[in-house]
Structure formats: structure tokens, C-alpha cells
Amino acid sequence: MADIKVYGADWCPLTKNTLAHLKELGIPYQYTNIDQDRTAAKWVAEQNQGKEKKPTLDIDGQVVVEPTDEELDEVLAAKGLLQQTDTESIARRAGKT
Secondary structure, three states: OOOEEEEEOOOOHHHHHHHHHHHHHOOOOEEEEOOOOHHHHHHHHHHOOOOOOOOEEEEOOEEEEOOOHHHHHHHHHHOOOOOHHHHHHHHHHOOOO
């Protein structure tokens, strides 16, 4: 199983979107609210030239910052965590195709 960590903030729309997308895909992840975890906030800043960009993800050692759903899907697919049919099905339900 892949190790997916999402670092973000509960109030952040981009974080909420990423969490919802992973949930819709049925992909398990570990979420850390960096507003409540200063060690995690420091790690995020280290990955982003001192900025706390949200969300920042660690997907099996690959850091992904503020991804769109499509960018996230590409990384997940490259890691073998997502099939093309998964994203096509979700796009149809969302009215994107």
C-alpha cells in the first residue's frame, strides 16, 4: 500500500478539494492539519522555500504541492495507485466529459 500524506489546513479550499478527491477515488491517506502541528508546518515550509503552501502531499516520497485533481491523478497513476478507468468514471459523474 502506498504511503500518502496530505499536509494542509481545515479552512483551506485547496486542501478540502484534495481530500475530497482522494476520498472519491477511494485512496487512503493520512491528513495532518499544519495549523495544529508545528513540526509538520516546518516540514511543509522546508519543501516550499519557506512558505506553508497548502496542500503539500508526500506520495511515497514524492512531494506534490497544490496539485489540481488532474495533476494528482497523474502522480497517483505513475505510482500505480490509480487506473485510467477510475478517473474517467469520476469525470463522468462530475460532468467533466
